[in-house]
Amino acid sequence: MAEELPFFDARREAVELETELAEAFRRVAASGRYVLGEEVTAFERELAAYLGRRHCVGVGNGLDALRLVLLAYGVGPGDEVIVPAYTAVATWMAVSLSGAVPVGVDVDRRTYNIDVTCVAASLTRRTRAVIPVDIFGQPADVDAVTEIAAEHDLLVIEDAAQAIGSLRNGHTVGSGAAAAALSFYPTKNLGAVGDGGAVVTDDAELAATVRMLRSYGWRTRGNSEIIAGNTRLDELQASILRVKLARLDRWTARRRAIAKRYLQAFAGLDSLQLPEVASGMDAVWHLFVVGHSNRDTLSEMLARRGVGTLVHYDPLPHLTPAYQALGWRAGSLPVAEWLAKRSLSLPLTPHLADEEVEAVISAVRAAV
Numbered sequence: 264m265a266e267e268l269p270f271f272d273a274r275r276e277a278v279e280l281e282t283e284l285a286e287a288f289r290r291v292a293a294s295g296r297y298v299l300g301e302e303v304t305a306f307e308r309e310l311a312a313y314l315g316r317r318h319c320v321g322v323g324n325g326l327d328a329l330r331l332v333l334l335a336y337g338v339g340p341g342d343e344v345i346v347p348a349y350t351a352v353a354t355w356m357a358v359s360l361s362g363a364v365p366v367g368v369d370v371d372r373r374t375y376n377i378d379v380t381c382v383a384a385s386l387t388r389r390t391r392a393v394i395p396v397d398i399f400g401q402p403a404d405v406d407a408v409t410e411i412a413a414e415h416d417l418l419v420i421e422d423a424a425q426a427i428g429s430l431r432n433g434h435t436v437g438s439g440a441a442a443a444a445l446s447f448y449p450t451k452n453l454g455a456v457g458d459g460g461a462v463v464t465d466d467a468e469l470a471a472t473v474r475m476l477r478s479y480g481w482r483t484r485g486n487s488e489i490i491a492g493n494t495r496l497d498e499l500q501a502s503i504l505r506v507k508l509a510r511l512d513r514w515t516a517r518r519r520a521i522a523k524r525y526l527q528a529f530a531g532l533d534s535l536q537l538p539e540v541a542s543g544m545d546a547v548w549h550l551f552v553v554g555h556s557n558r559d560t561l562s563e564m565l566a567r568r569g570v571g572t573l574v575h576y577d578p579l580p581h582l583t584p585a586y587q588a589l590g591w592r593a594g595s596l597p598v599a600e601w602l603a604k605r606s607l608s609l610p611l612t613p614h615l616a617d618e619e620v621e622a623v624i625s626a627v628r629a630a631v
């Protein structure tokens with residue numbers, strides 16, 4: 264059977280916002296300014312306000328948001344940065360591209376988030392920073408990471424690419440950390456119509472340095488103060504992100520309602536590991552990931568019933584060919600590896616209709 268219910272369909276957001284997006288495009292086209300103009304400035308102001316952070320700097324993508332924060336703080340060759348095993352490869356790549364070495368640590372088997380008890384065991388003289396990742400939209404325990412970091416004089420940079428709008432004990436992403444990195448890749452909860460990312464921080468000096476690092480080392484146009492590349496959020500993306508940011512809370516509420524329905528509907532299915540949210544954490548359900556001992560078969564059976572699924576992430580970053588040179592092997596990070604073999608992401612987007620949610624539930628029940 265052809266796939267009837269795709270895992271993700273970017274067109275649904277475009278259809279919902281057709282008029283506003285056309286208006287945003289007209290505004291940018293009429294301004295004649297396509298790079299670093301009023302739309303980016305306005306979006307940065309609006310996003311900083313939304314997250315309660317003092318500064319926001321738009322960049323080309325989420326990977327560069329992380330990479331530029333590392334560069335700005337002088338993390339590079341000779342340094343080690345602790346990253347969770349269970350994350351998108353971008354978290355690891357940002358560290359590698361800075362010149363530092365990513366040091367993977369294992370994760371909690373219930374939340375998939377960094378296991379803070381594993382951080383201490385991985386510290387060396389070279390450790391400079393820790394990057395907790397808010398995986399699947401659930402905040403990591405940044406407070407606990409920050410405590411260890413304070414004892415050892417380490418930076419904490421939050422990878423919040425999947426978690427815009429989430430709350431940790433009532434606090435937004437980036438609080439307690441030196442900075443948080445966001446991604447606006449189209450599938451993210453706040454998605455552009457191309458690539459985009461941002462750094463949010465309360466550190467004015469960091470924000471100023473990231474601004475220079477995103478555009479040729481310029482504080483004023485043409486006058487390079489440092490050597491830097493080009494990774495900017497453009498005007499068109501910013502104008503579209505402004506439209507979508509105004510919808511984000513409504514979309515997040517819908518994600519939460521669907522997650523609640525799934526959790527209730529699947530509660531009796533013993534063979535299915537359900538997502539668990541730690542106390543004090545308010546997740547935004549970027550992904551709804553279940554665990555099953557026969558993941559690939561489950562995925563095929565759901566596909567035959569017209570339900571699209573994806574796997575996030577297998578192989579994990581440390582088991583990709585790129586990281587074999589650093590000596591990582593199967594068995595290095597056992598909890599994360601066990602989770603990775605079992606995990607399957609079910610469709611969960613704000614644009615799923617109630618009937619579609621029920622269709623997913625029936626298909627999962629039948630398949631399991």
Ligand SMILES: *Cc1c(COP(=O)(O)O)cnc(C)c1O
Pocket residue numbers: 324325326327350351353354396422424425446447448458459460
């Ligand atoms: C998407 C993502 C990134 C990177 O974002 P891009 O915009 O694709 O570069 C980084 N970390 C995590 C956890 C992500 O999900």
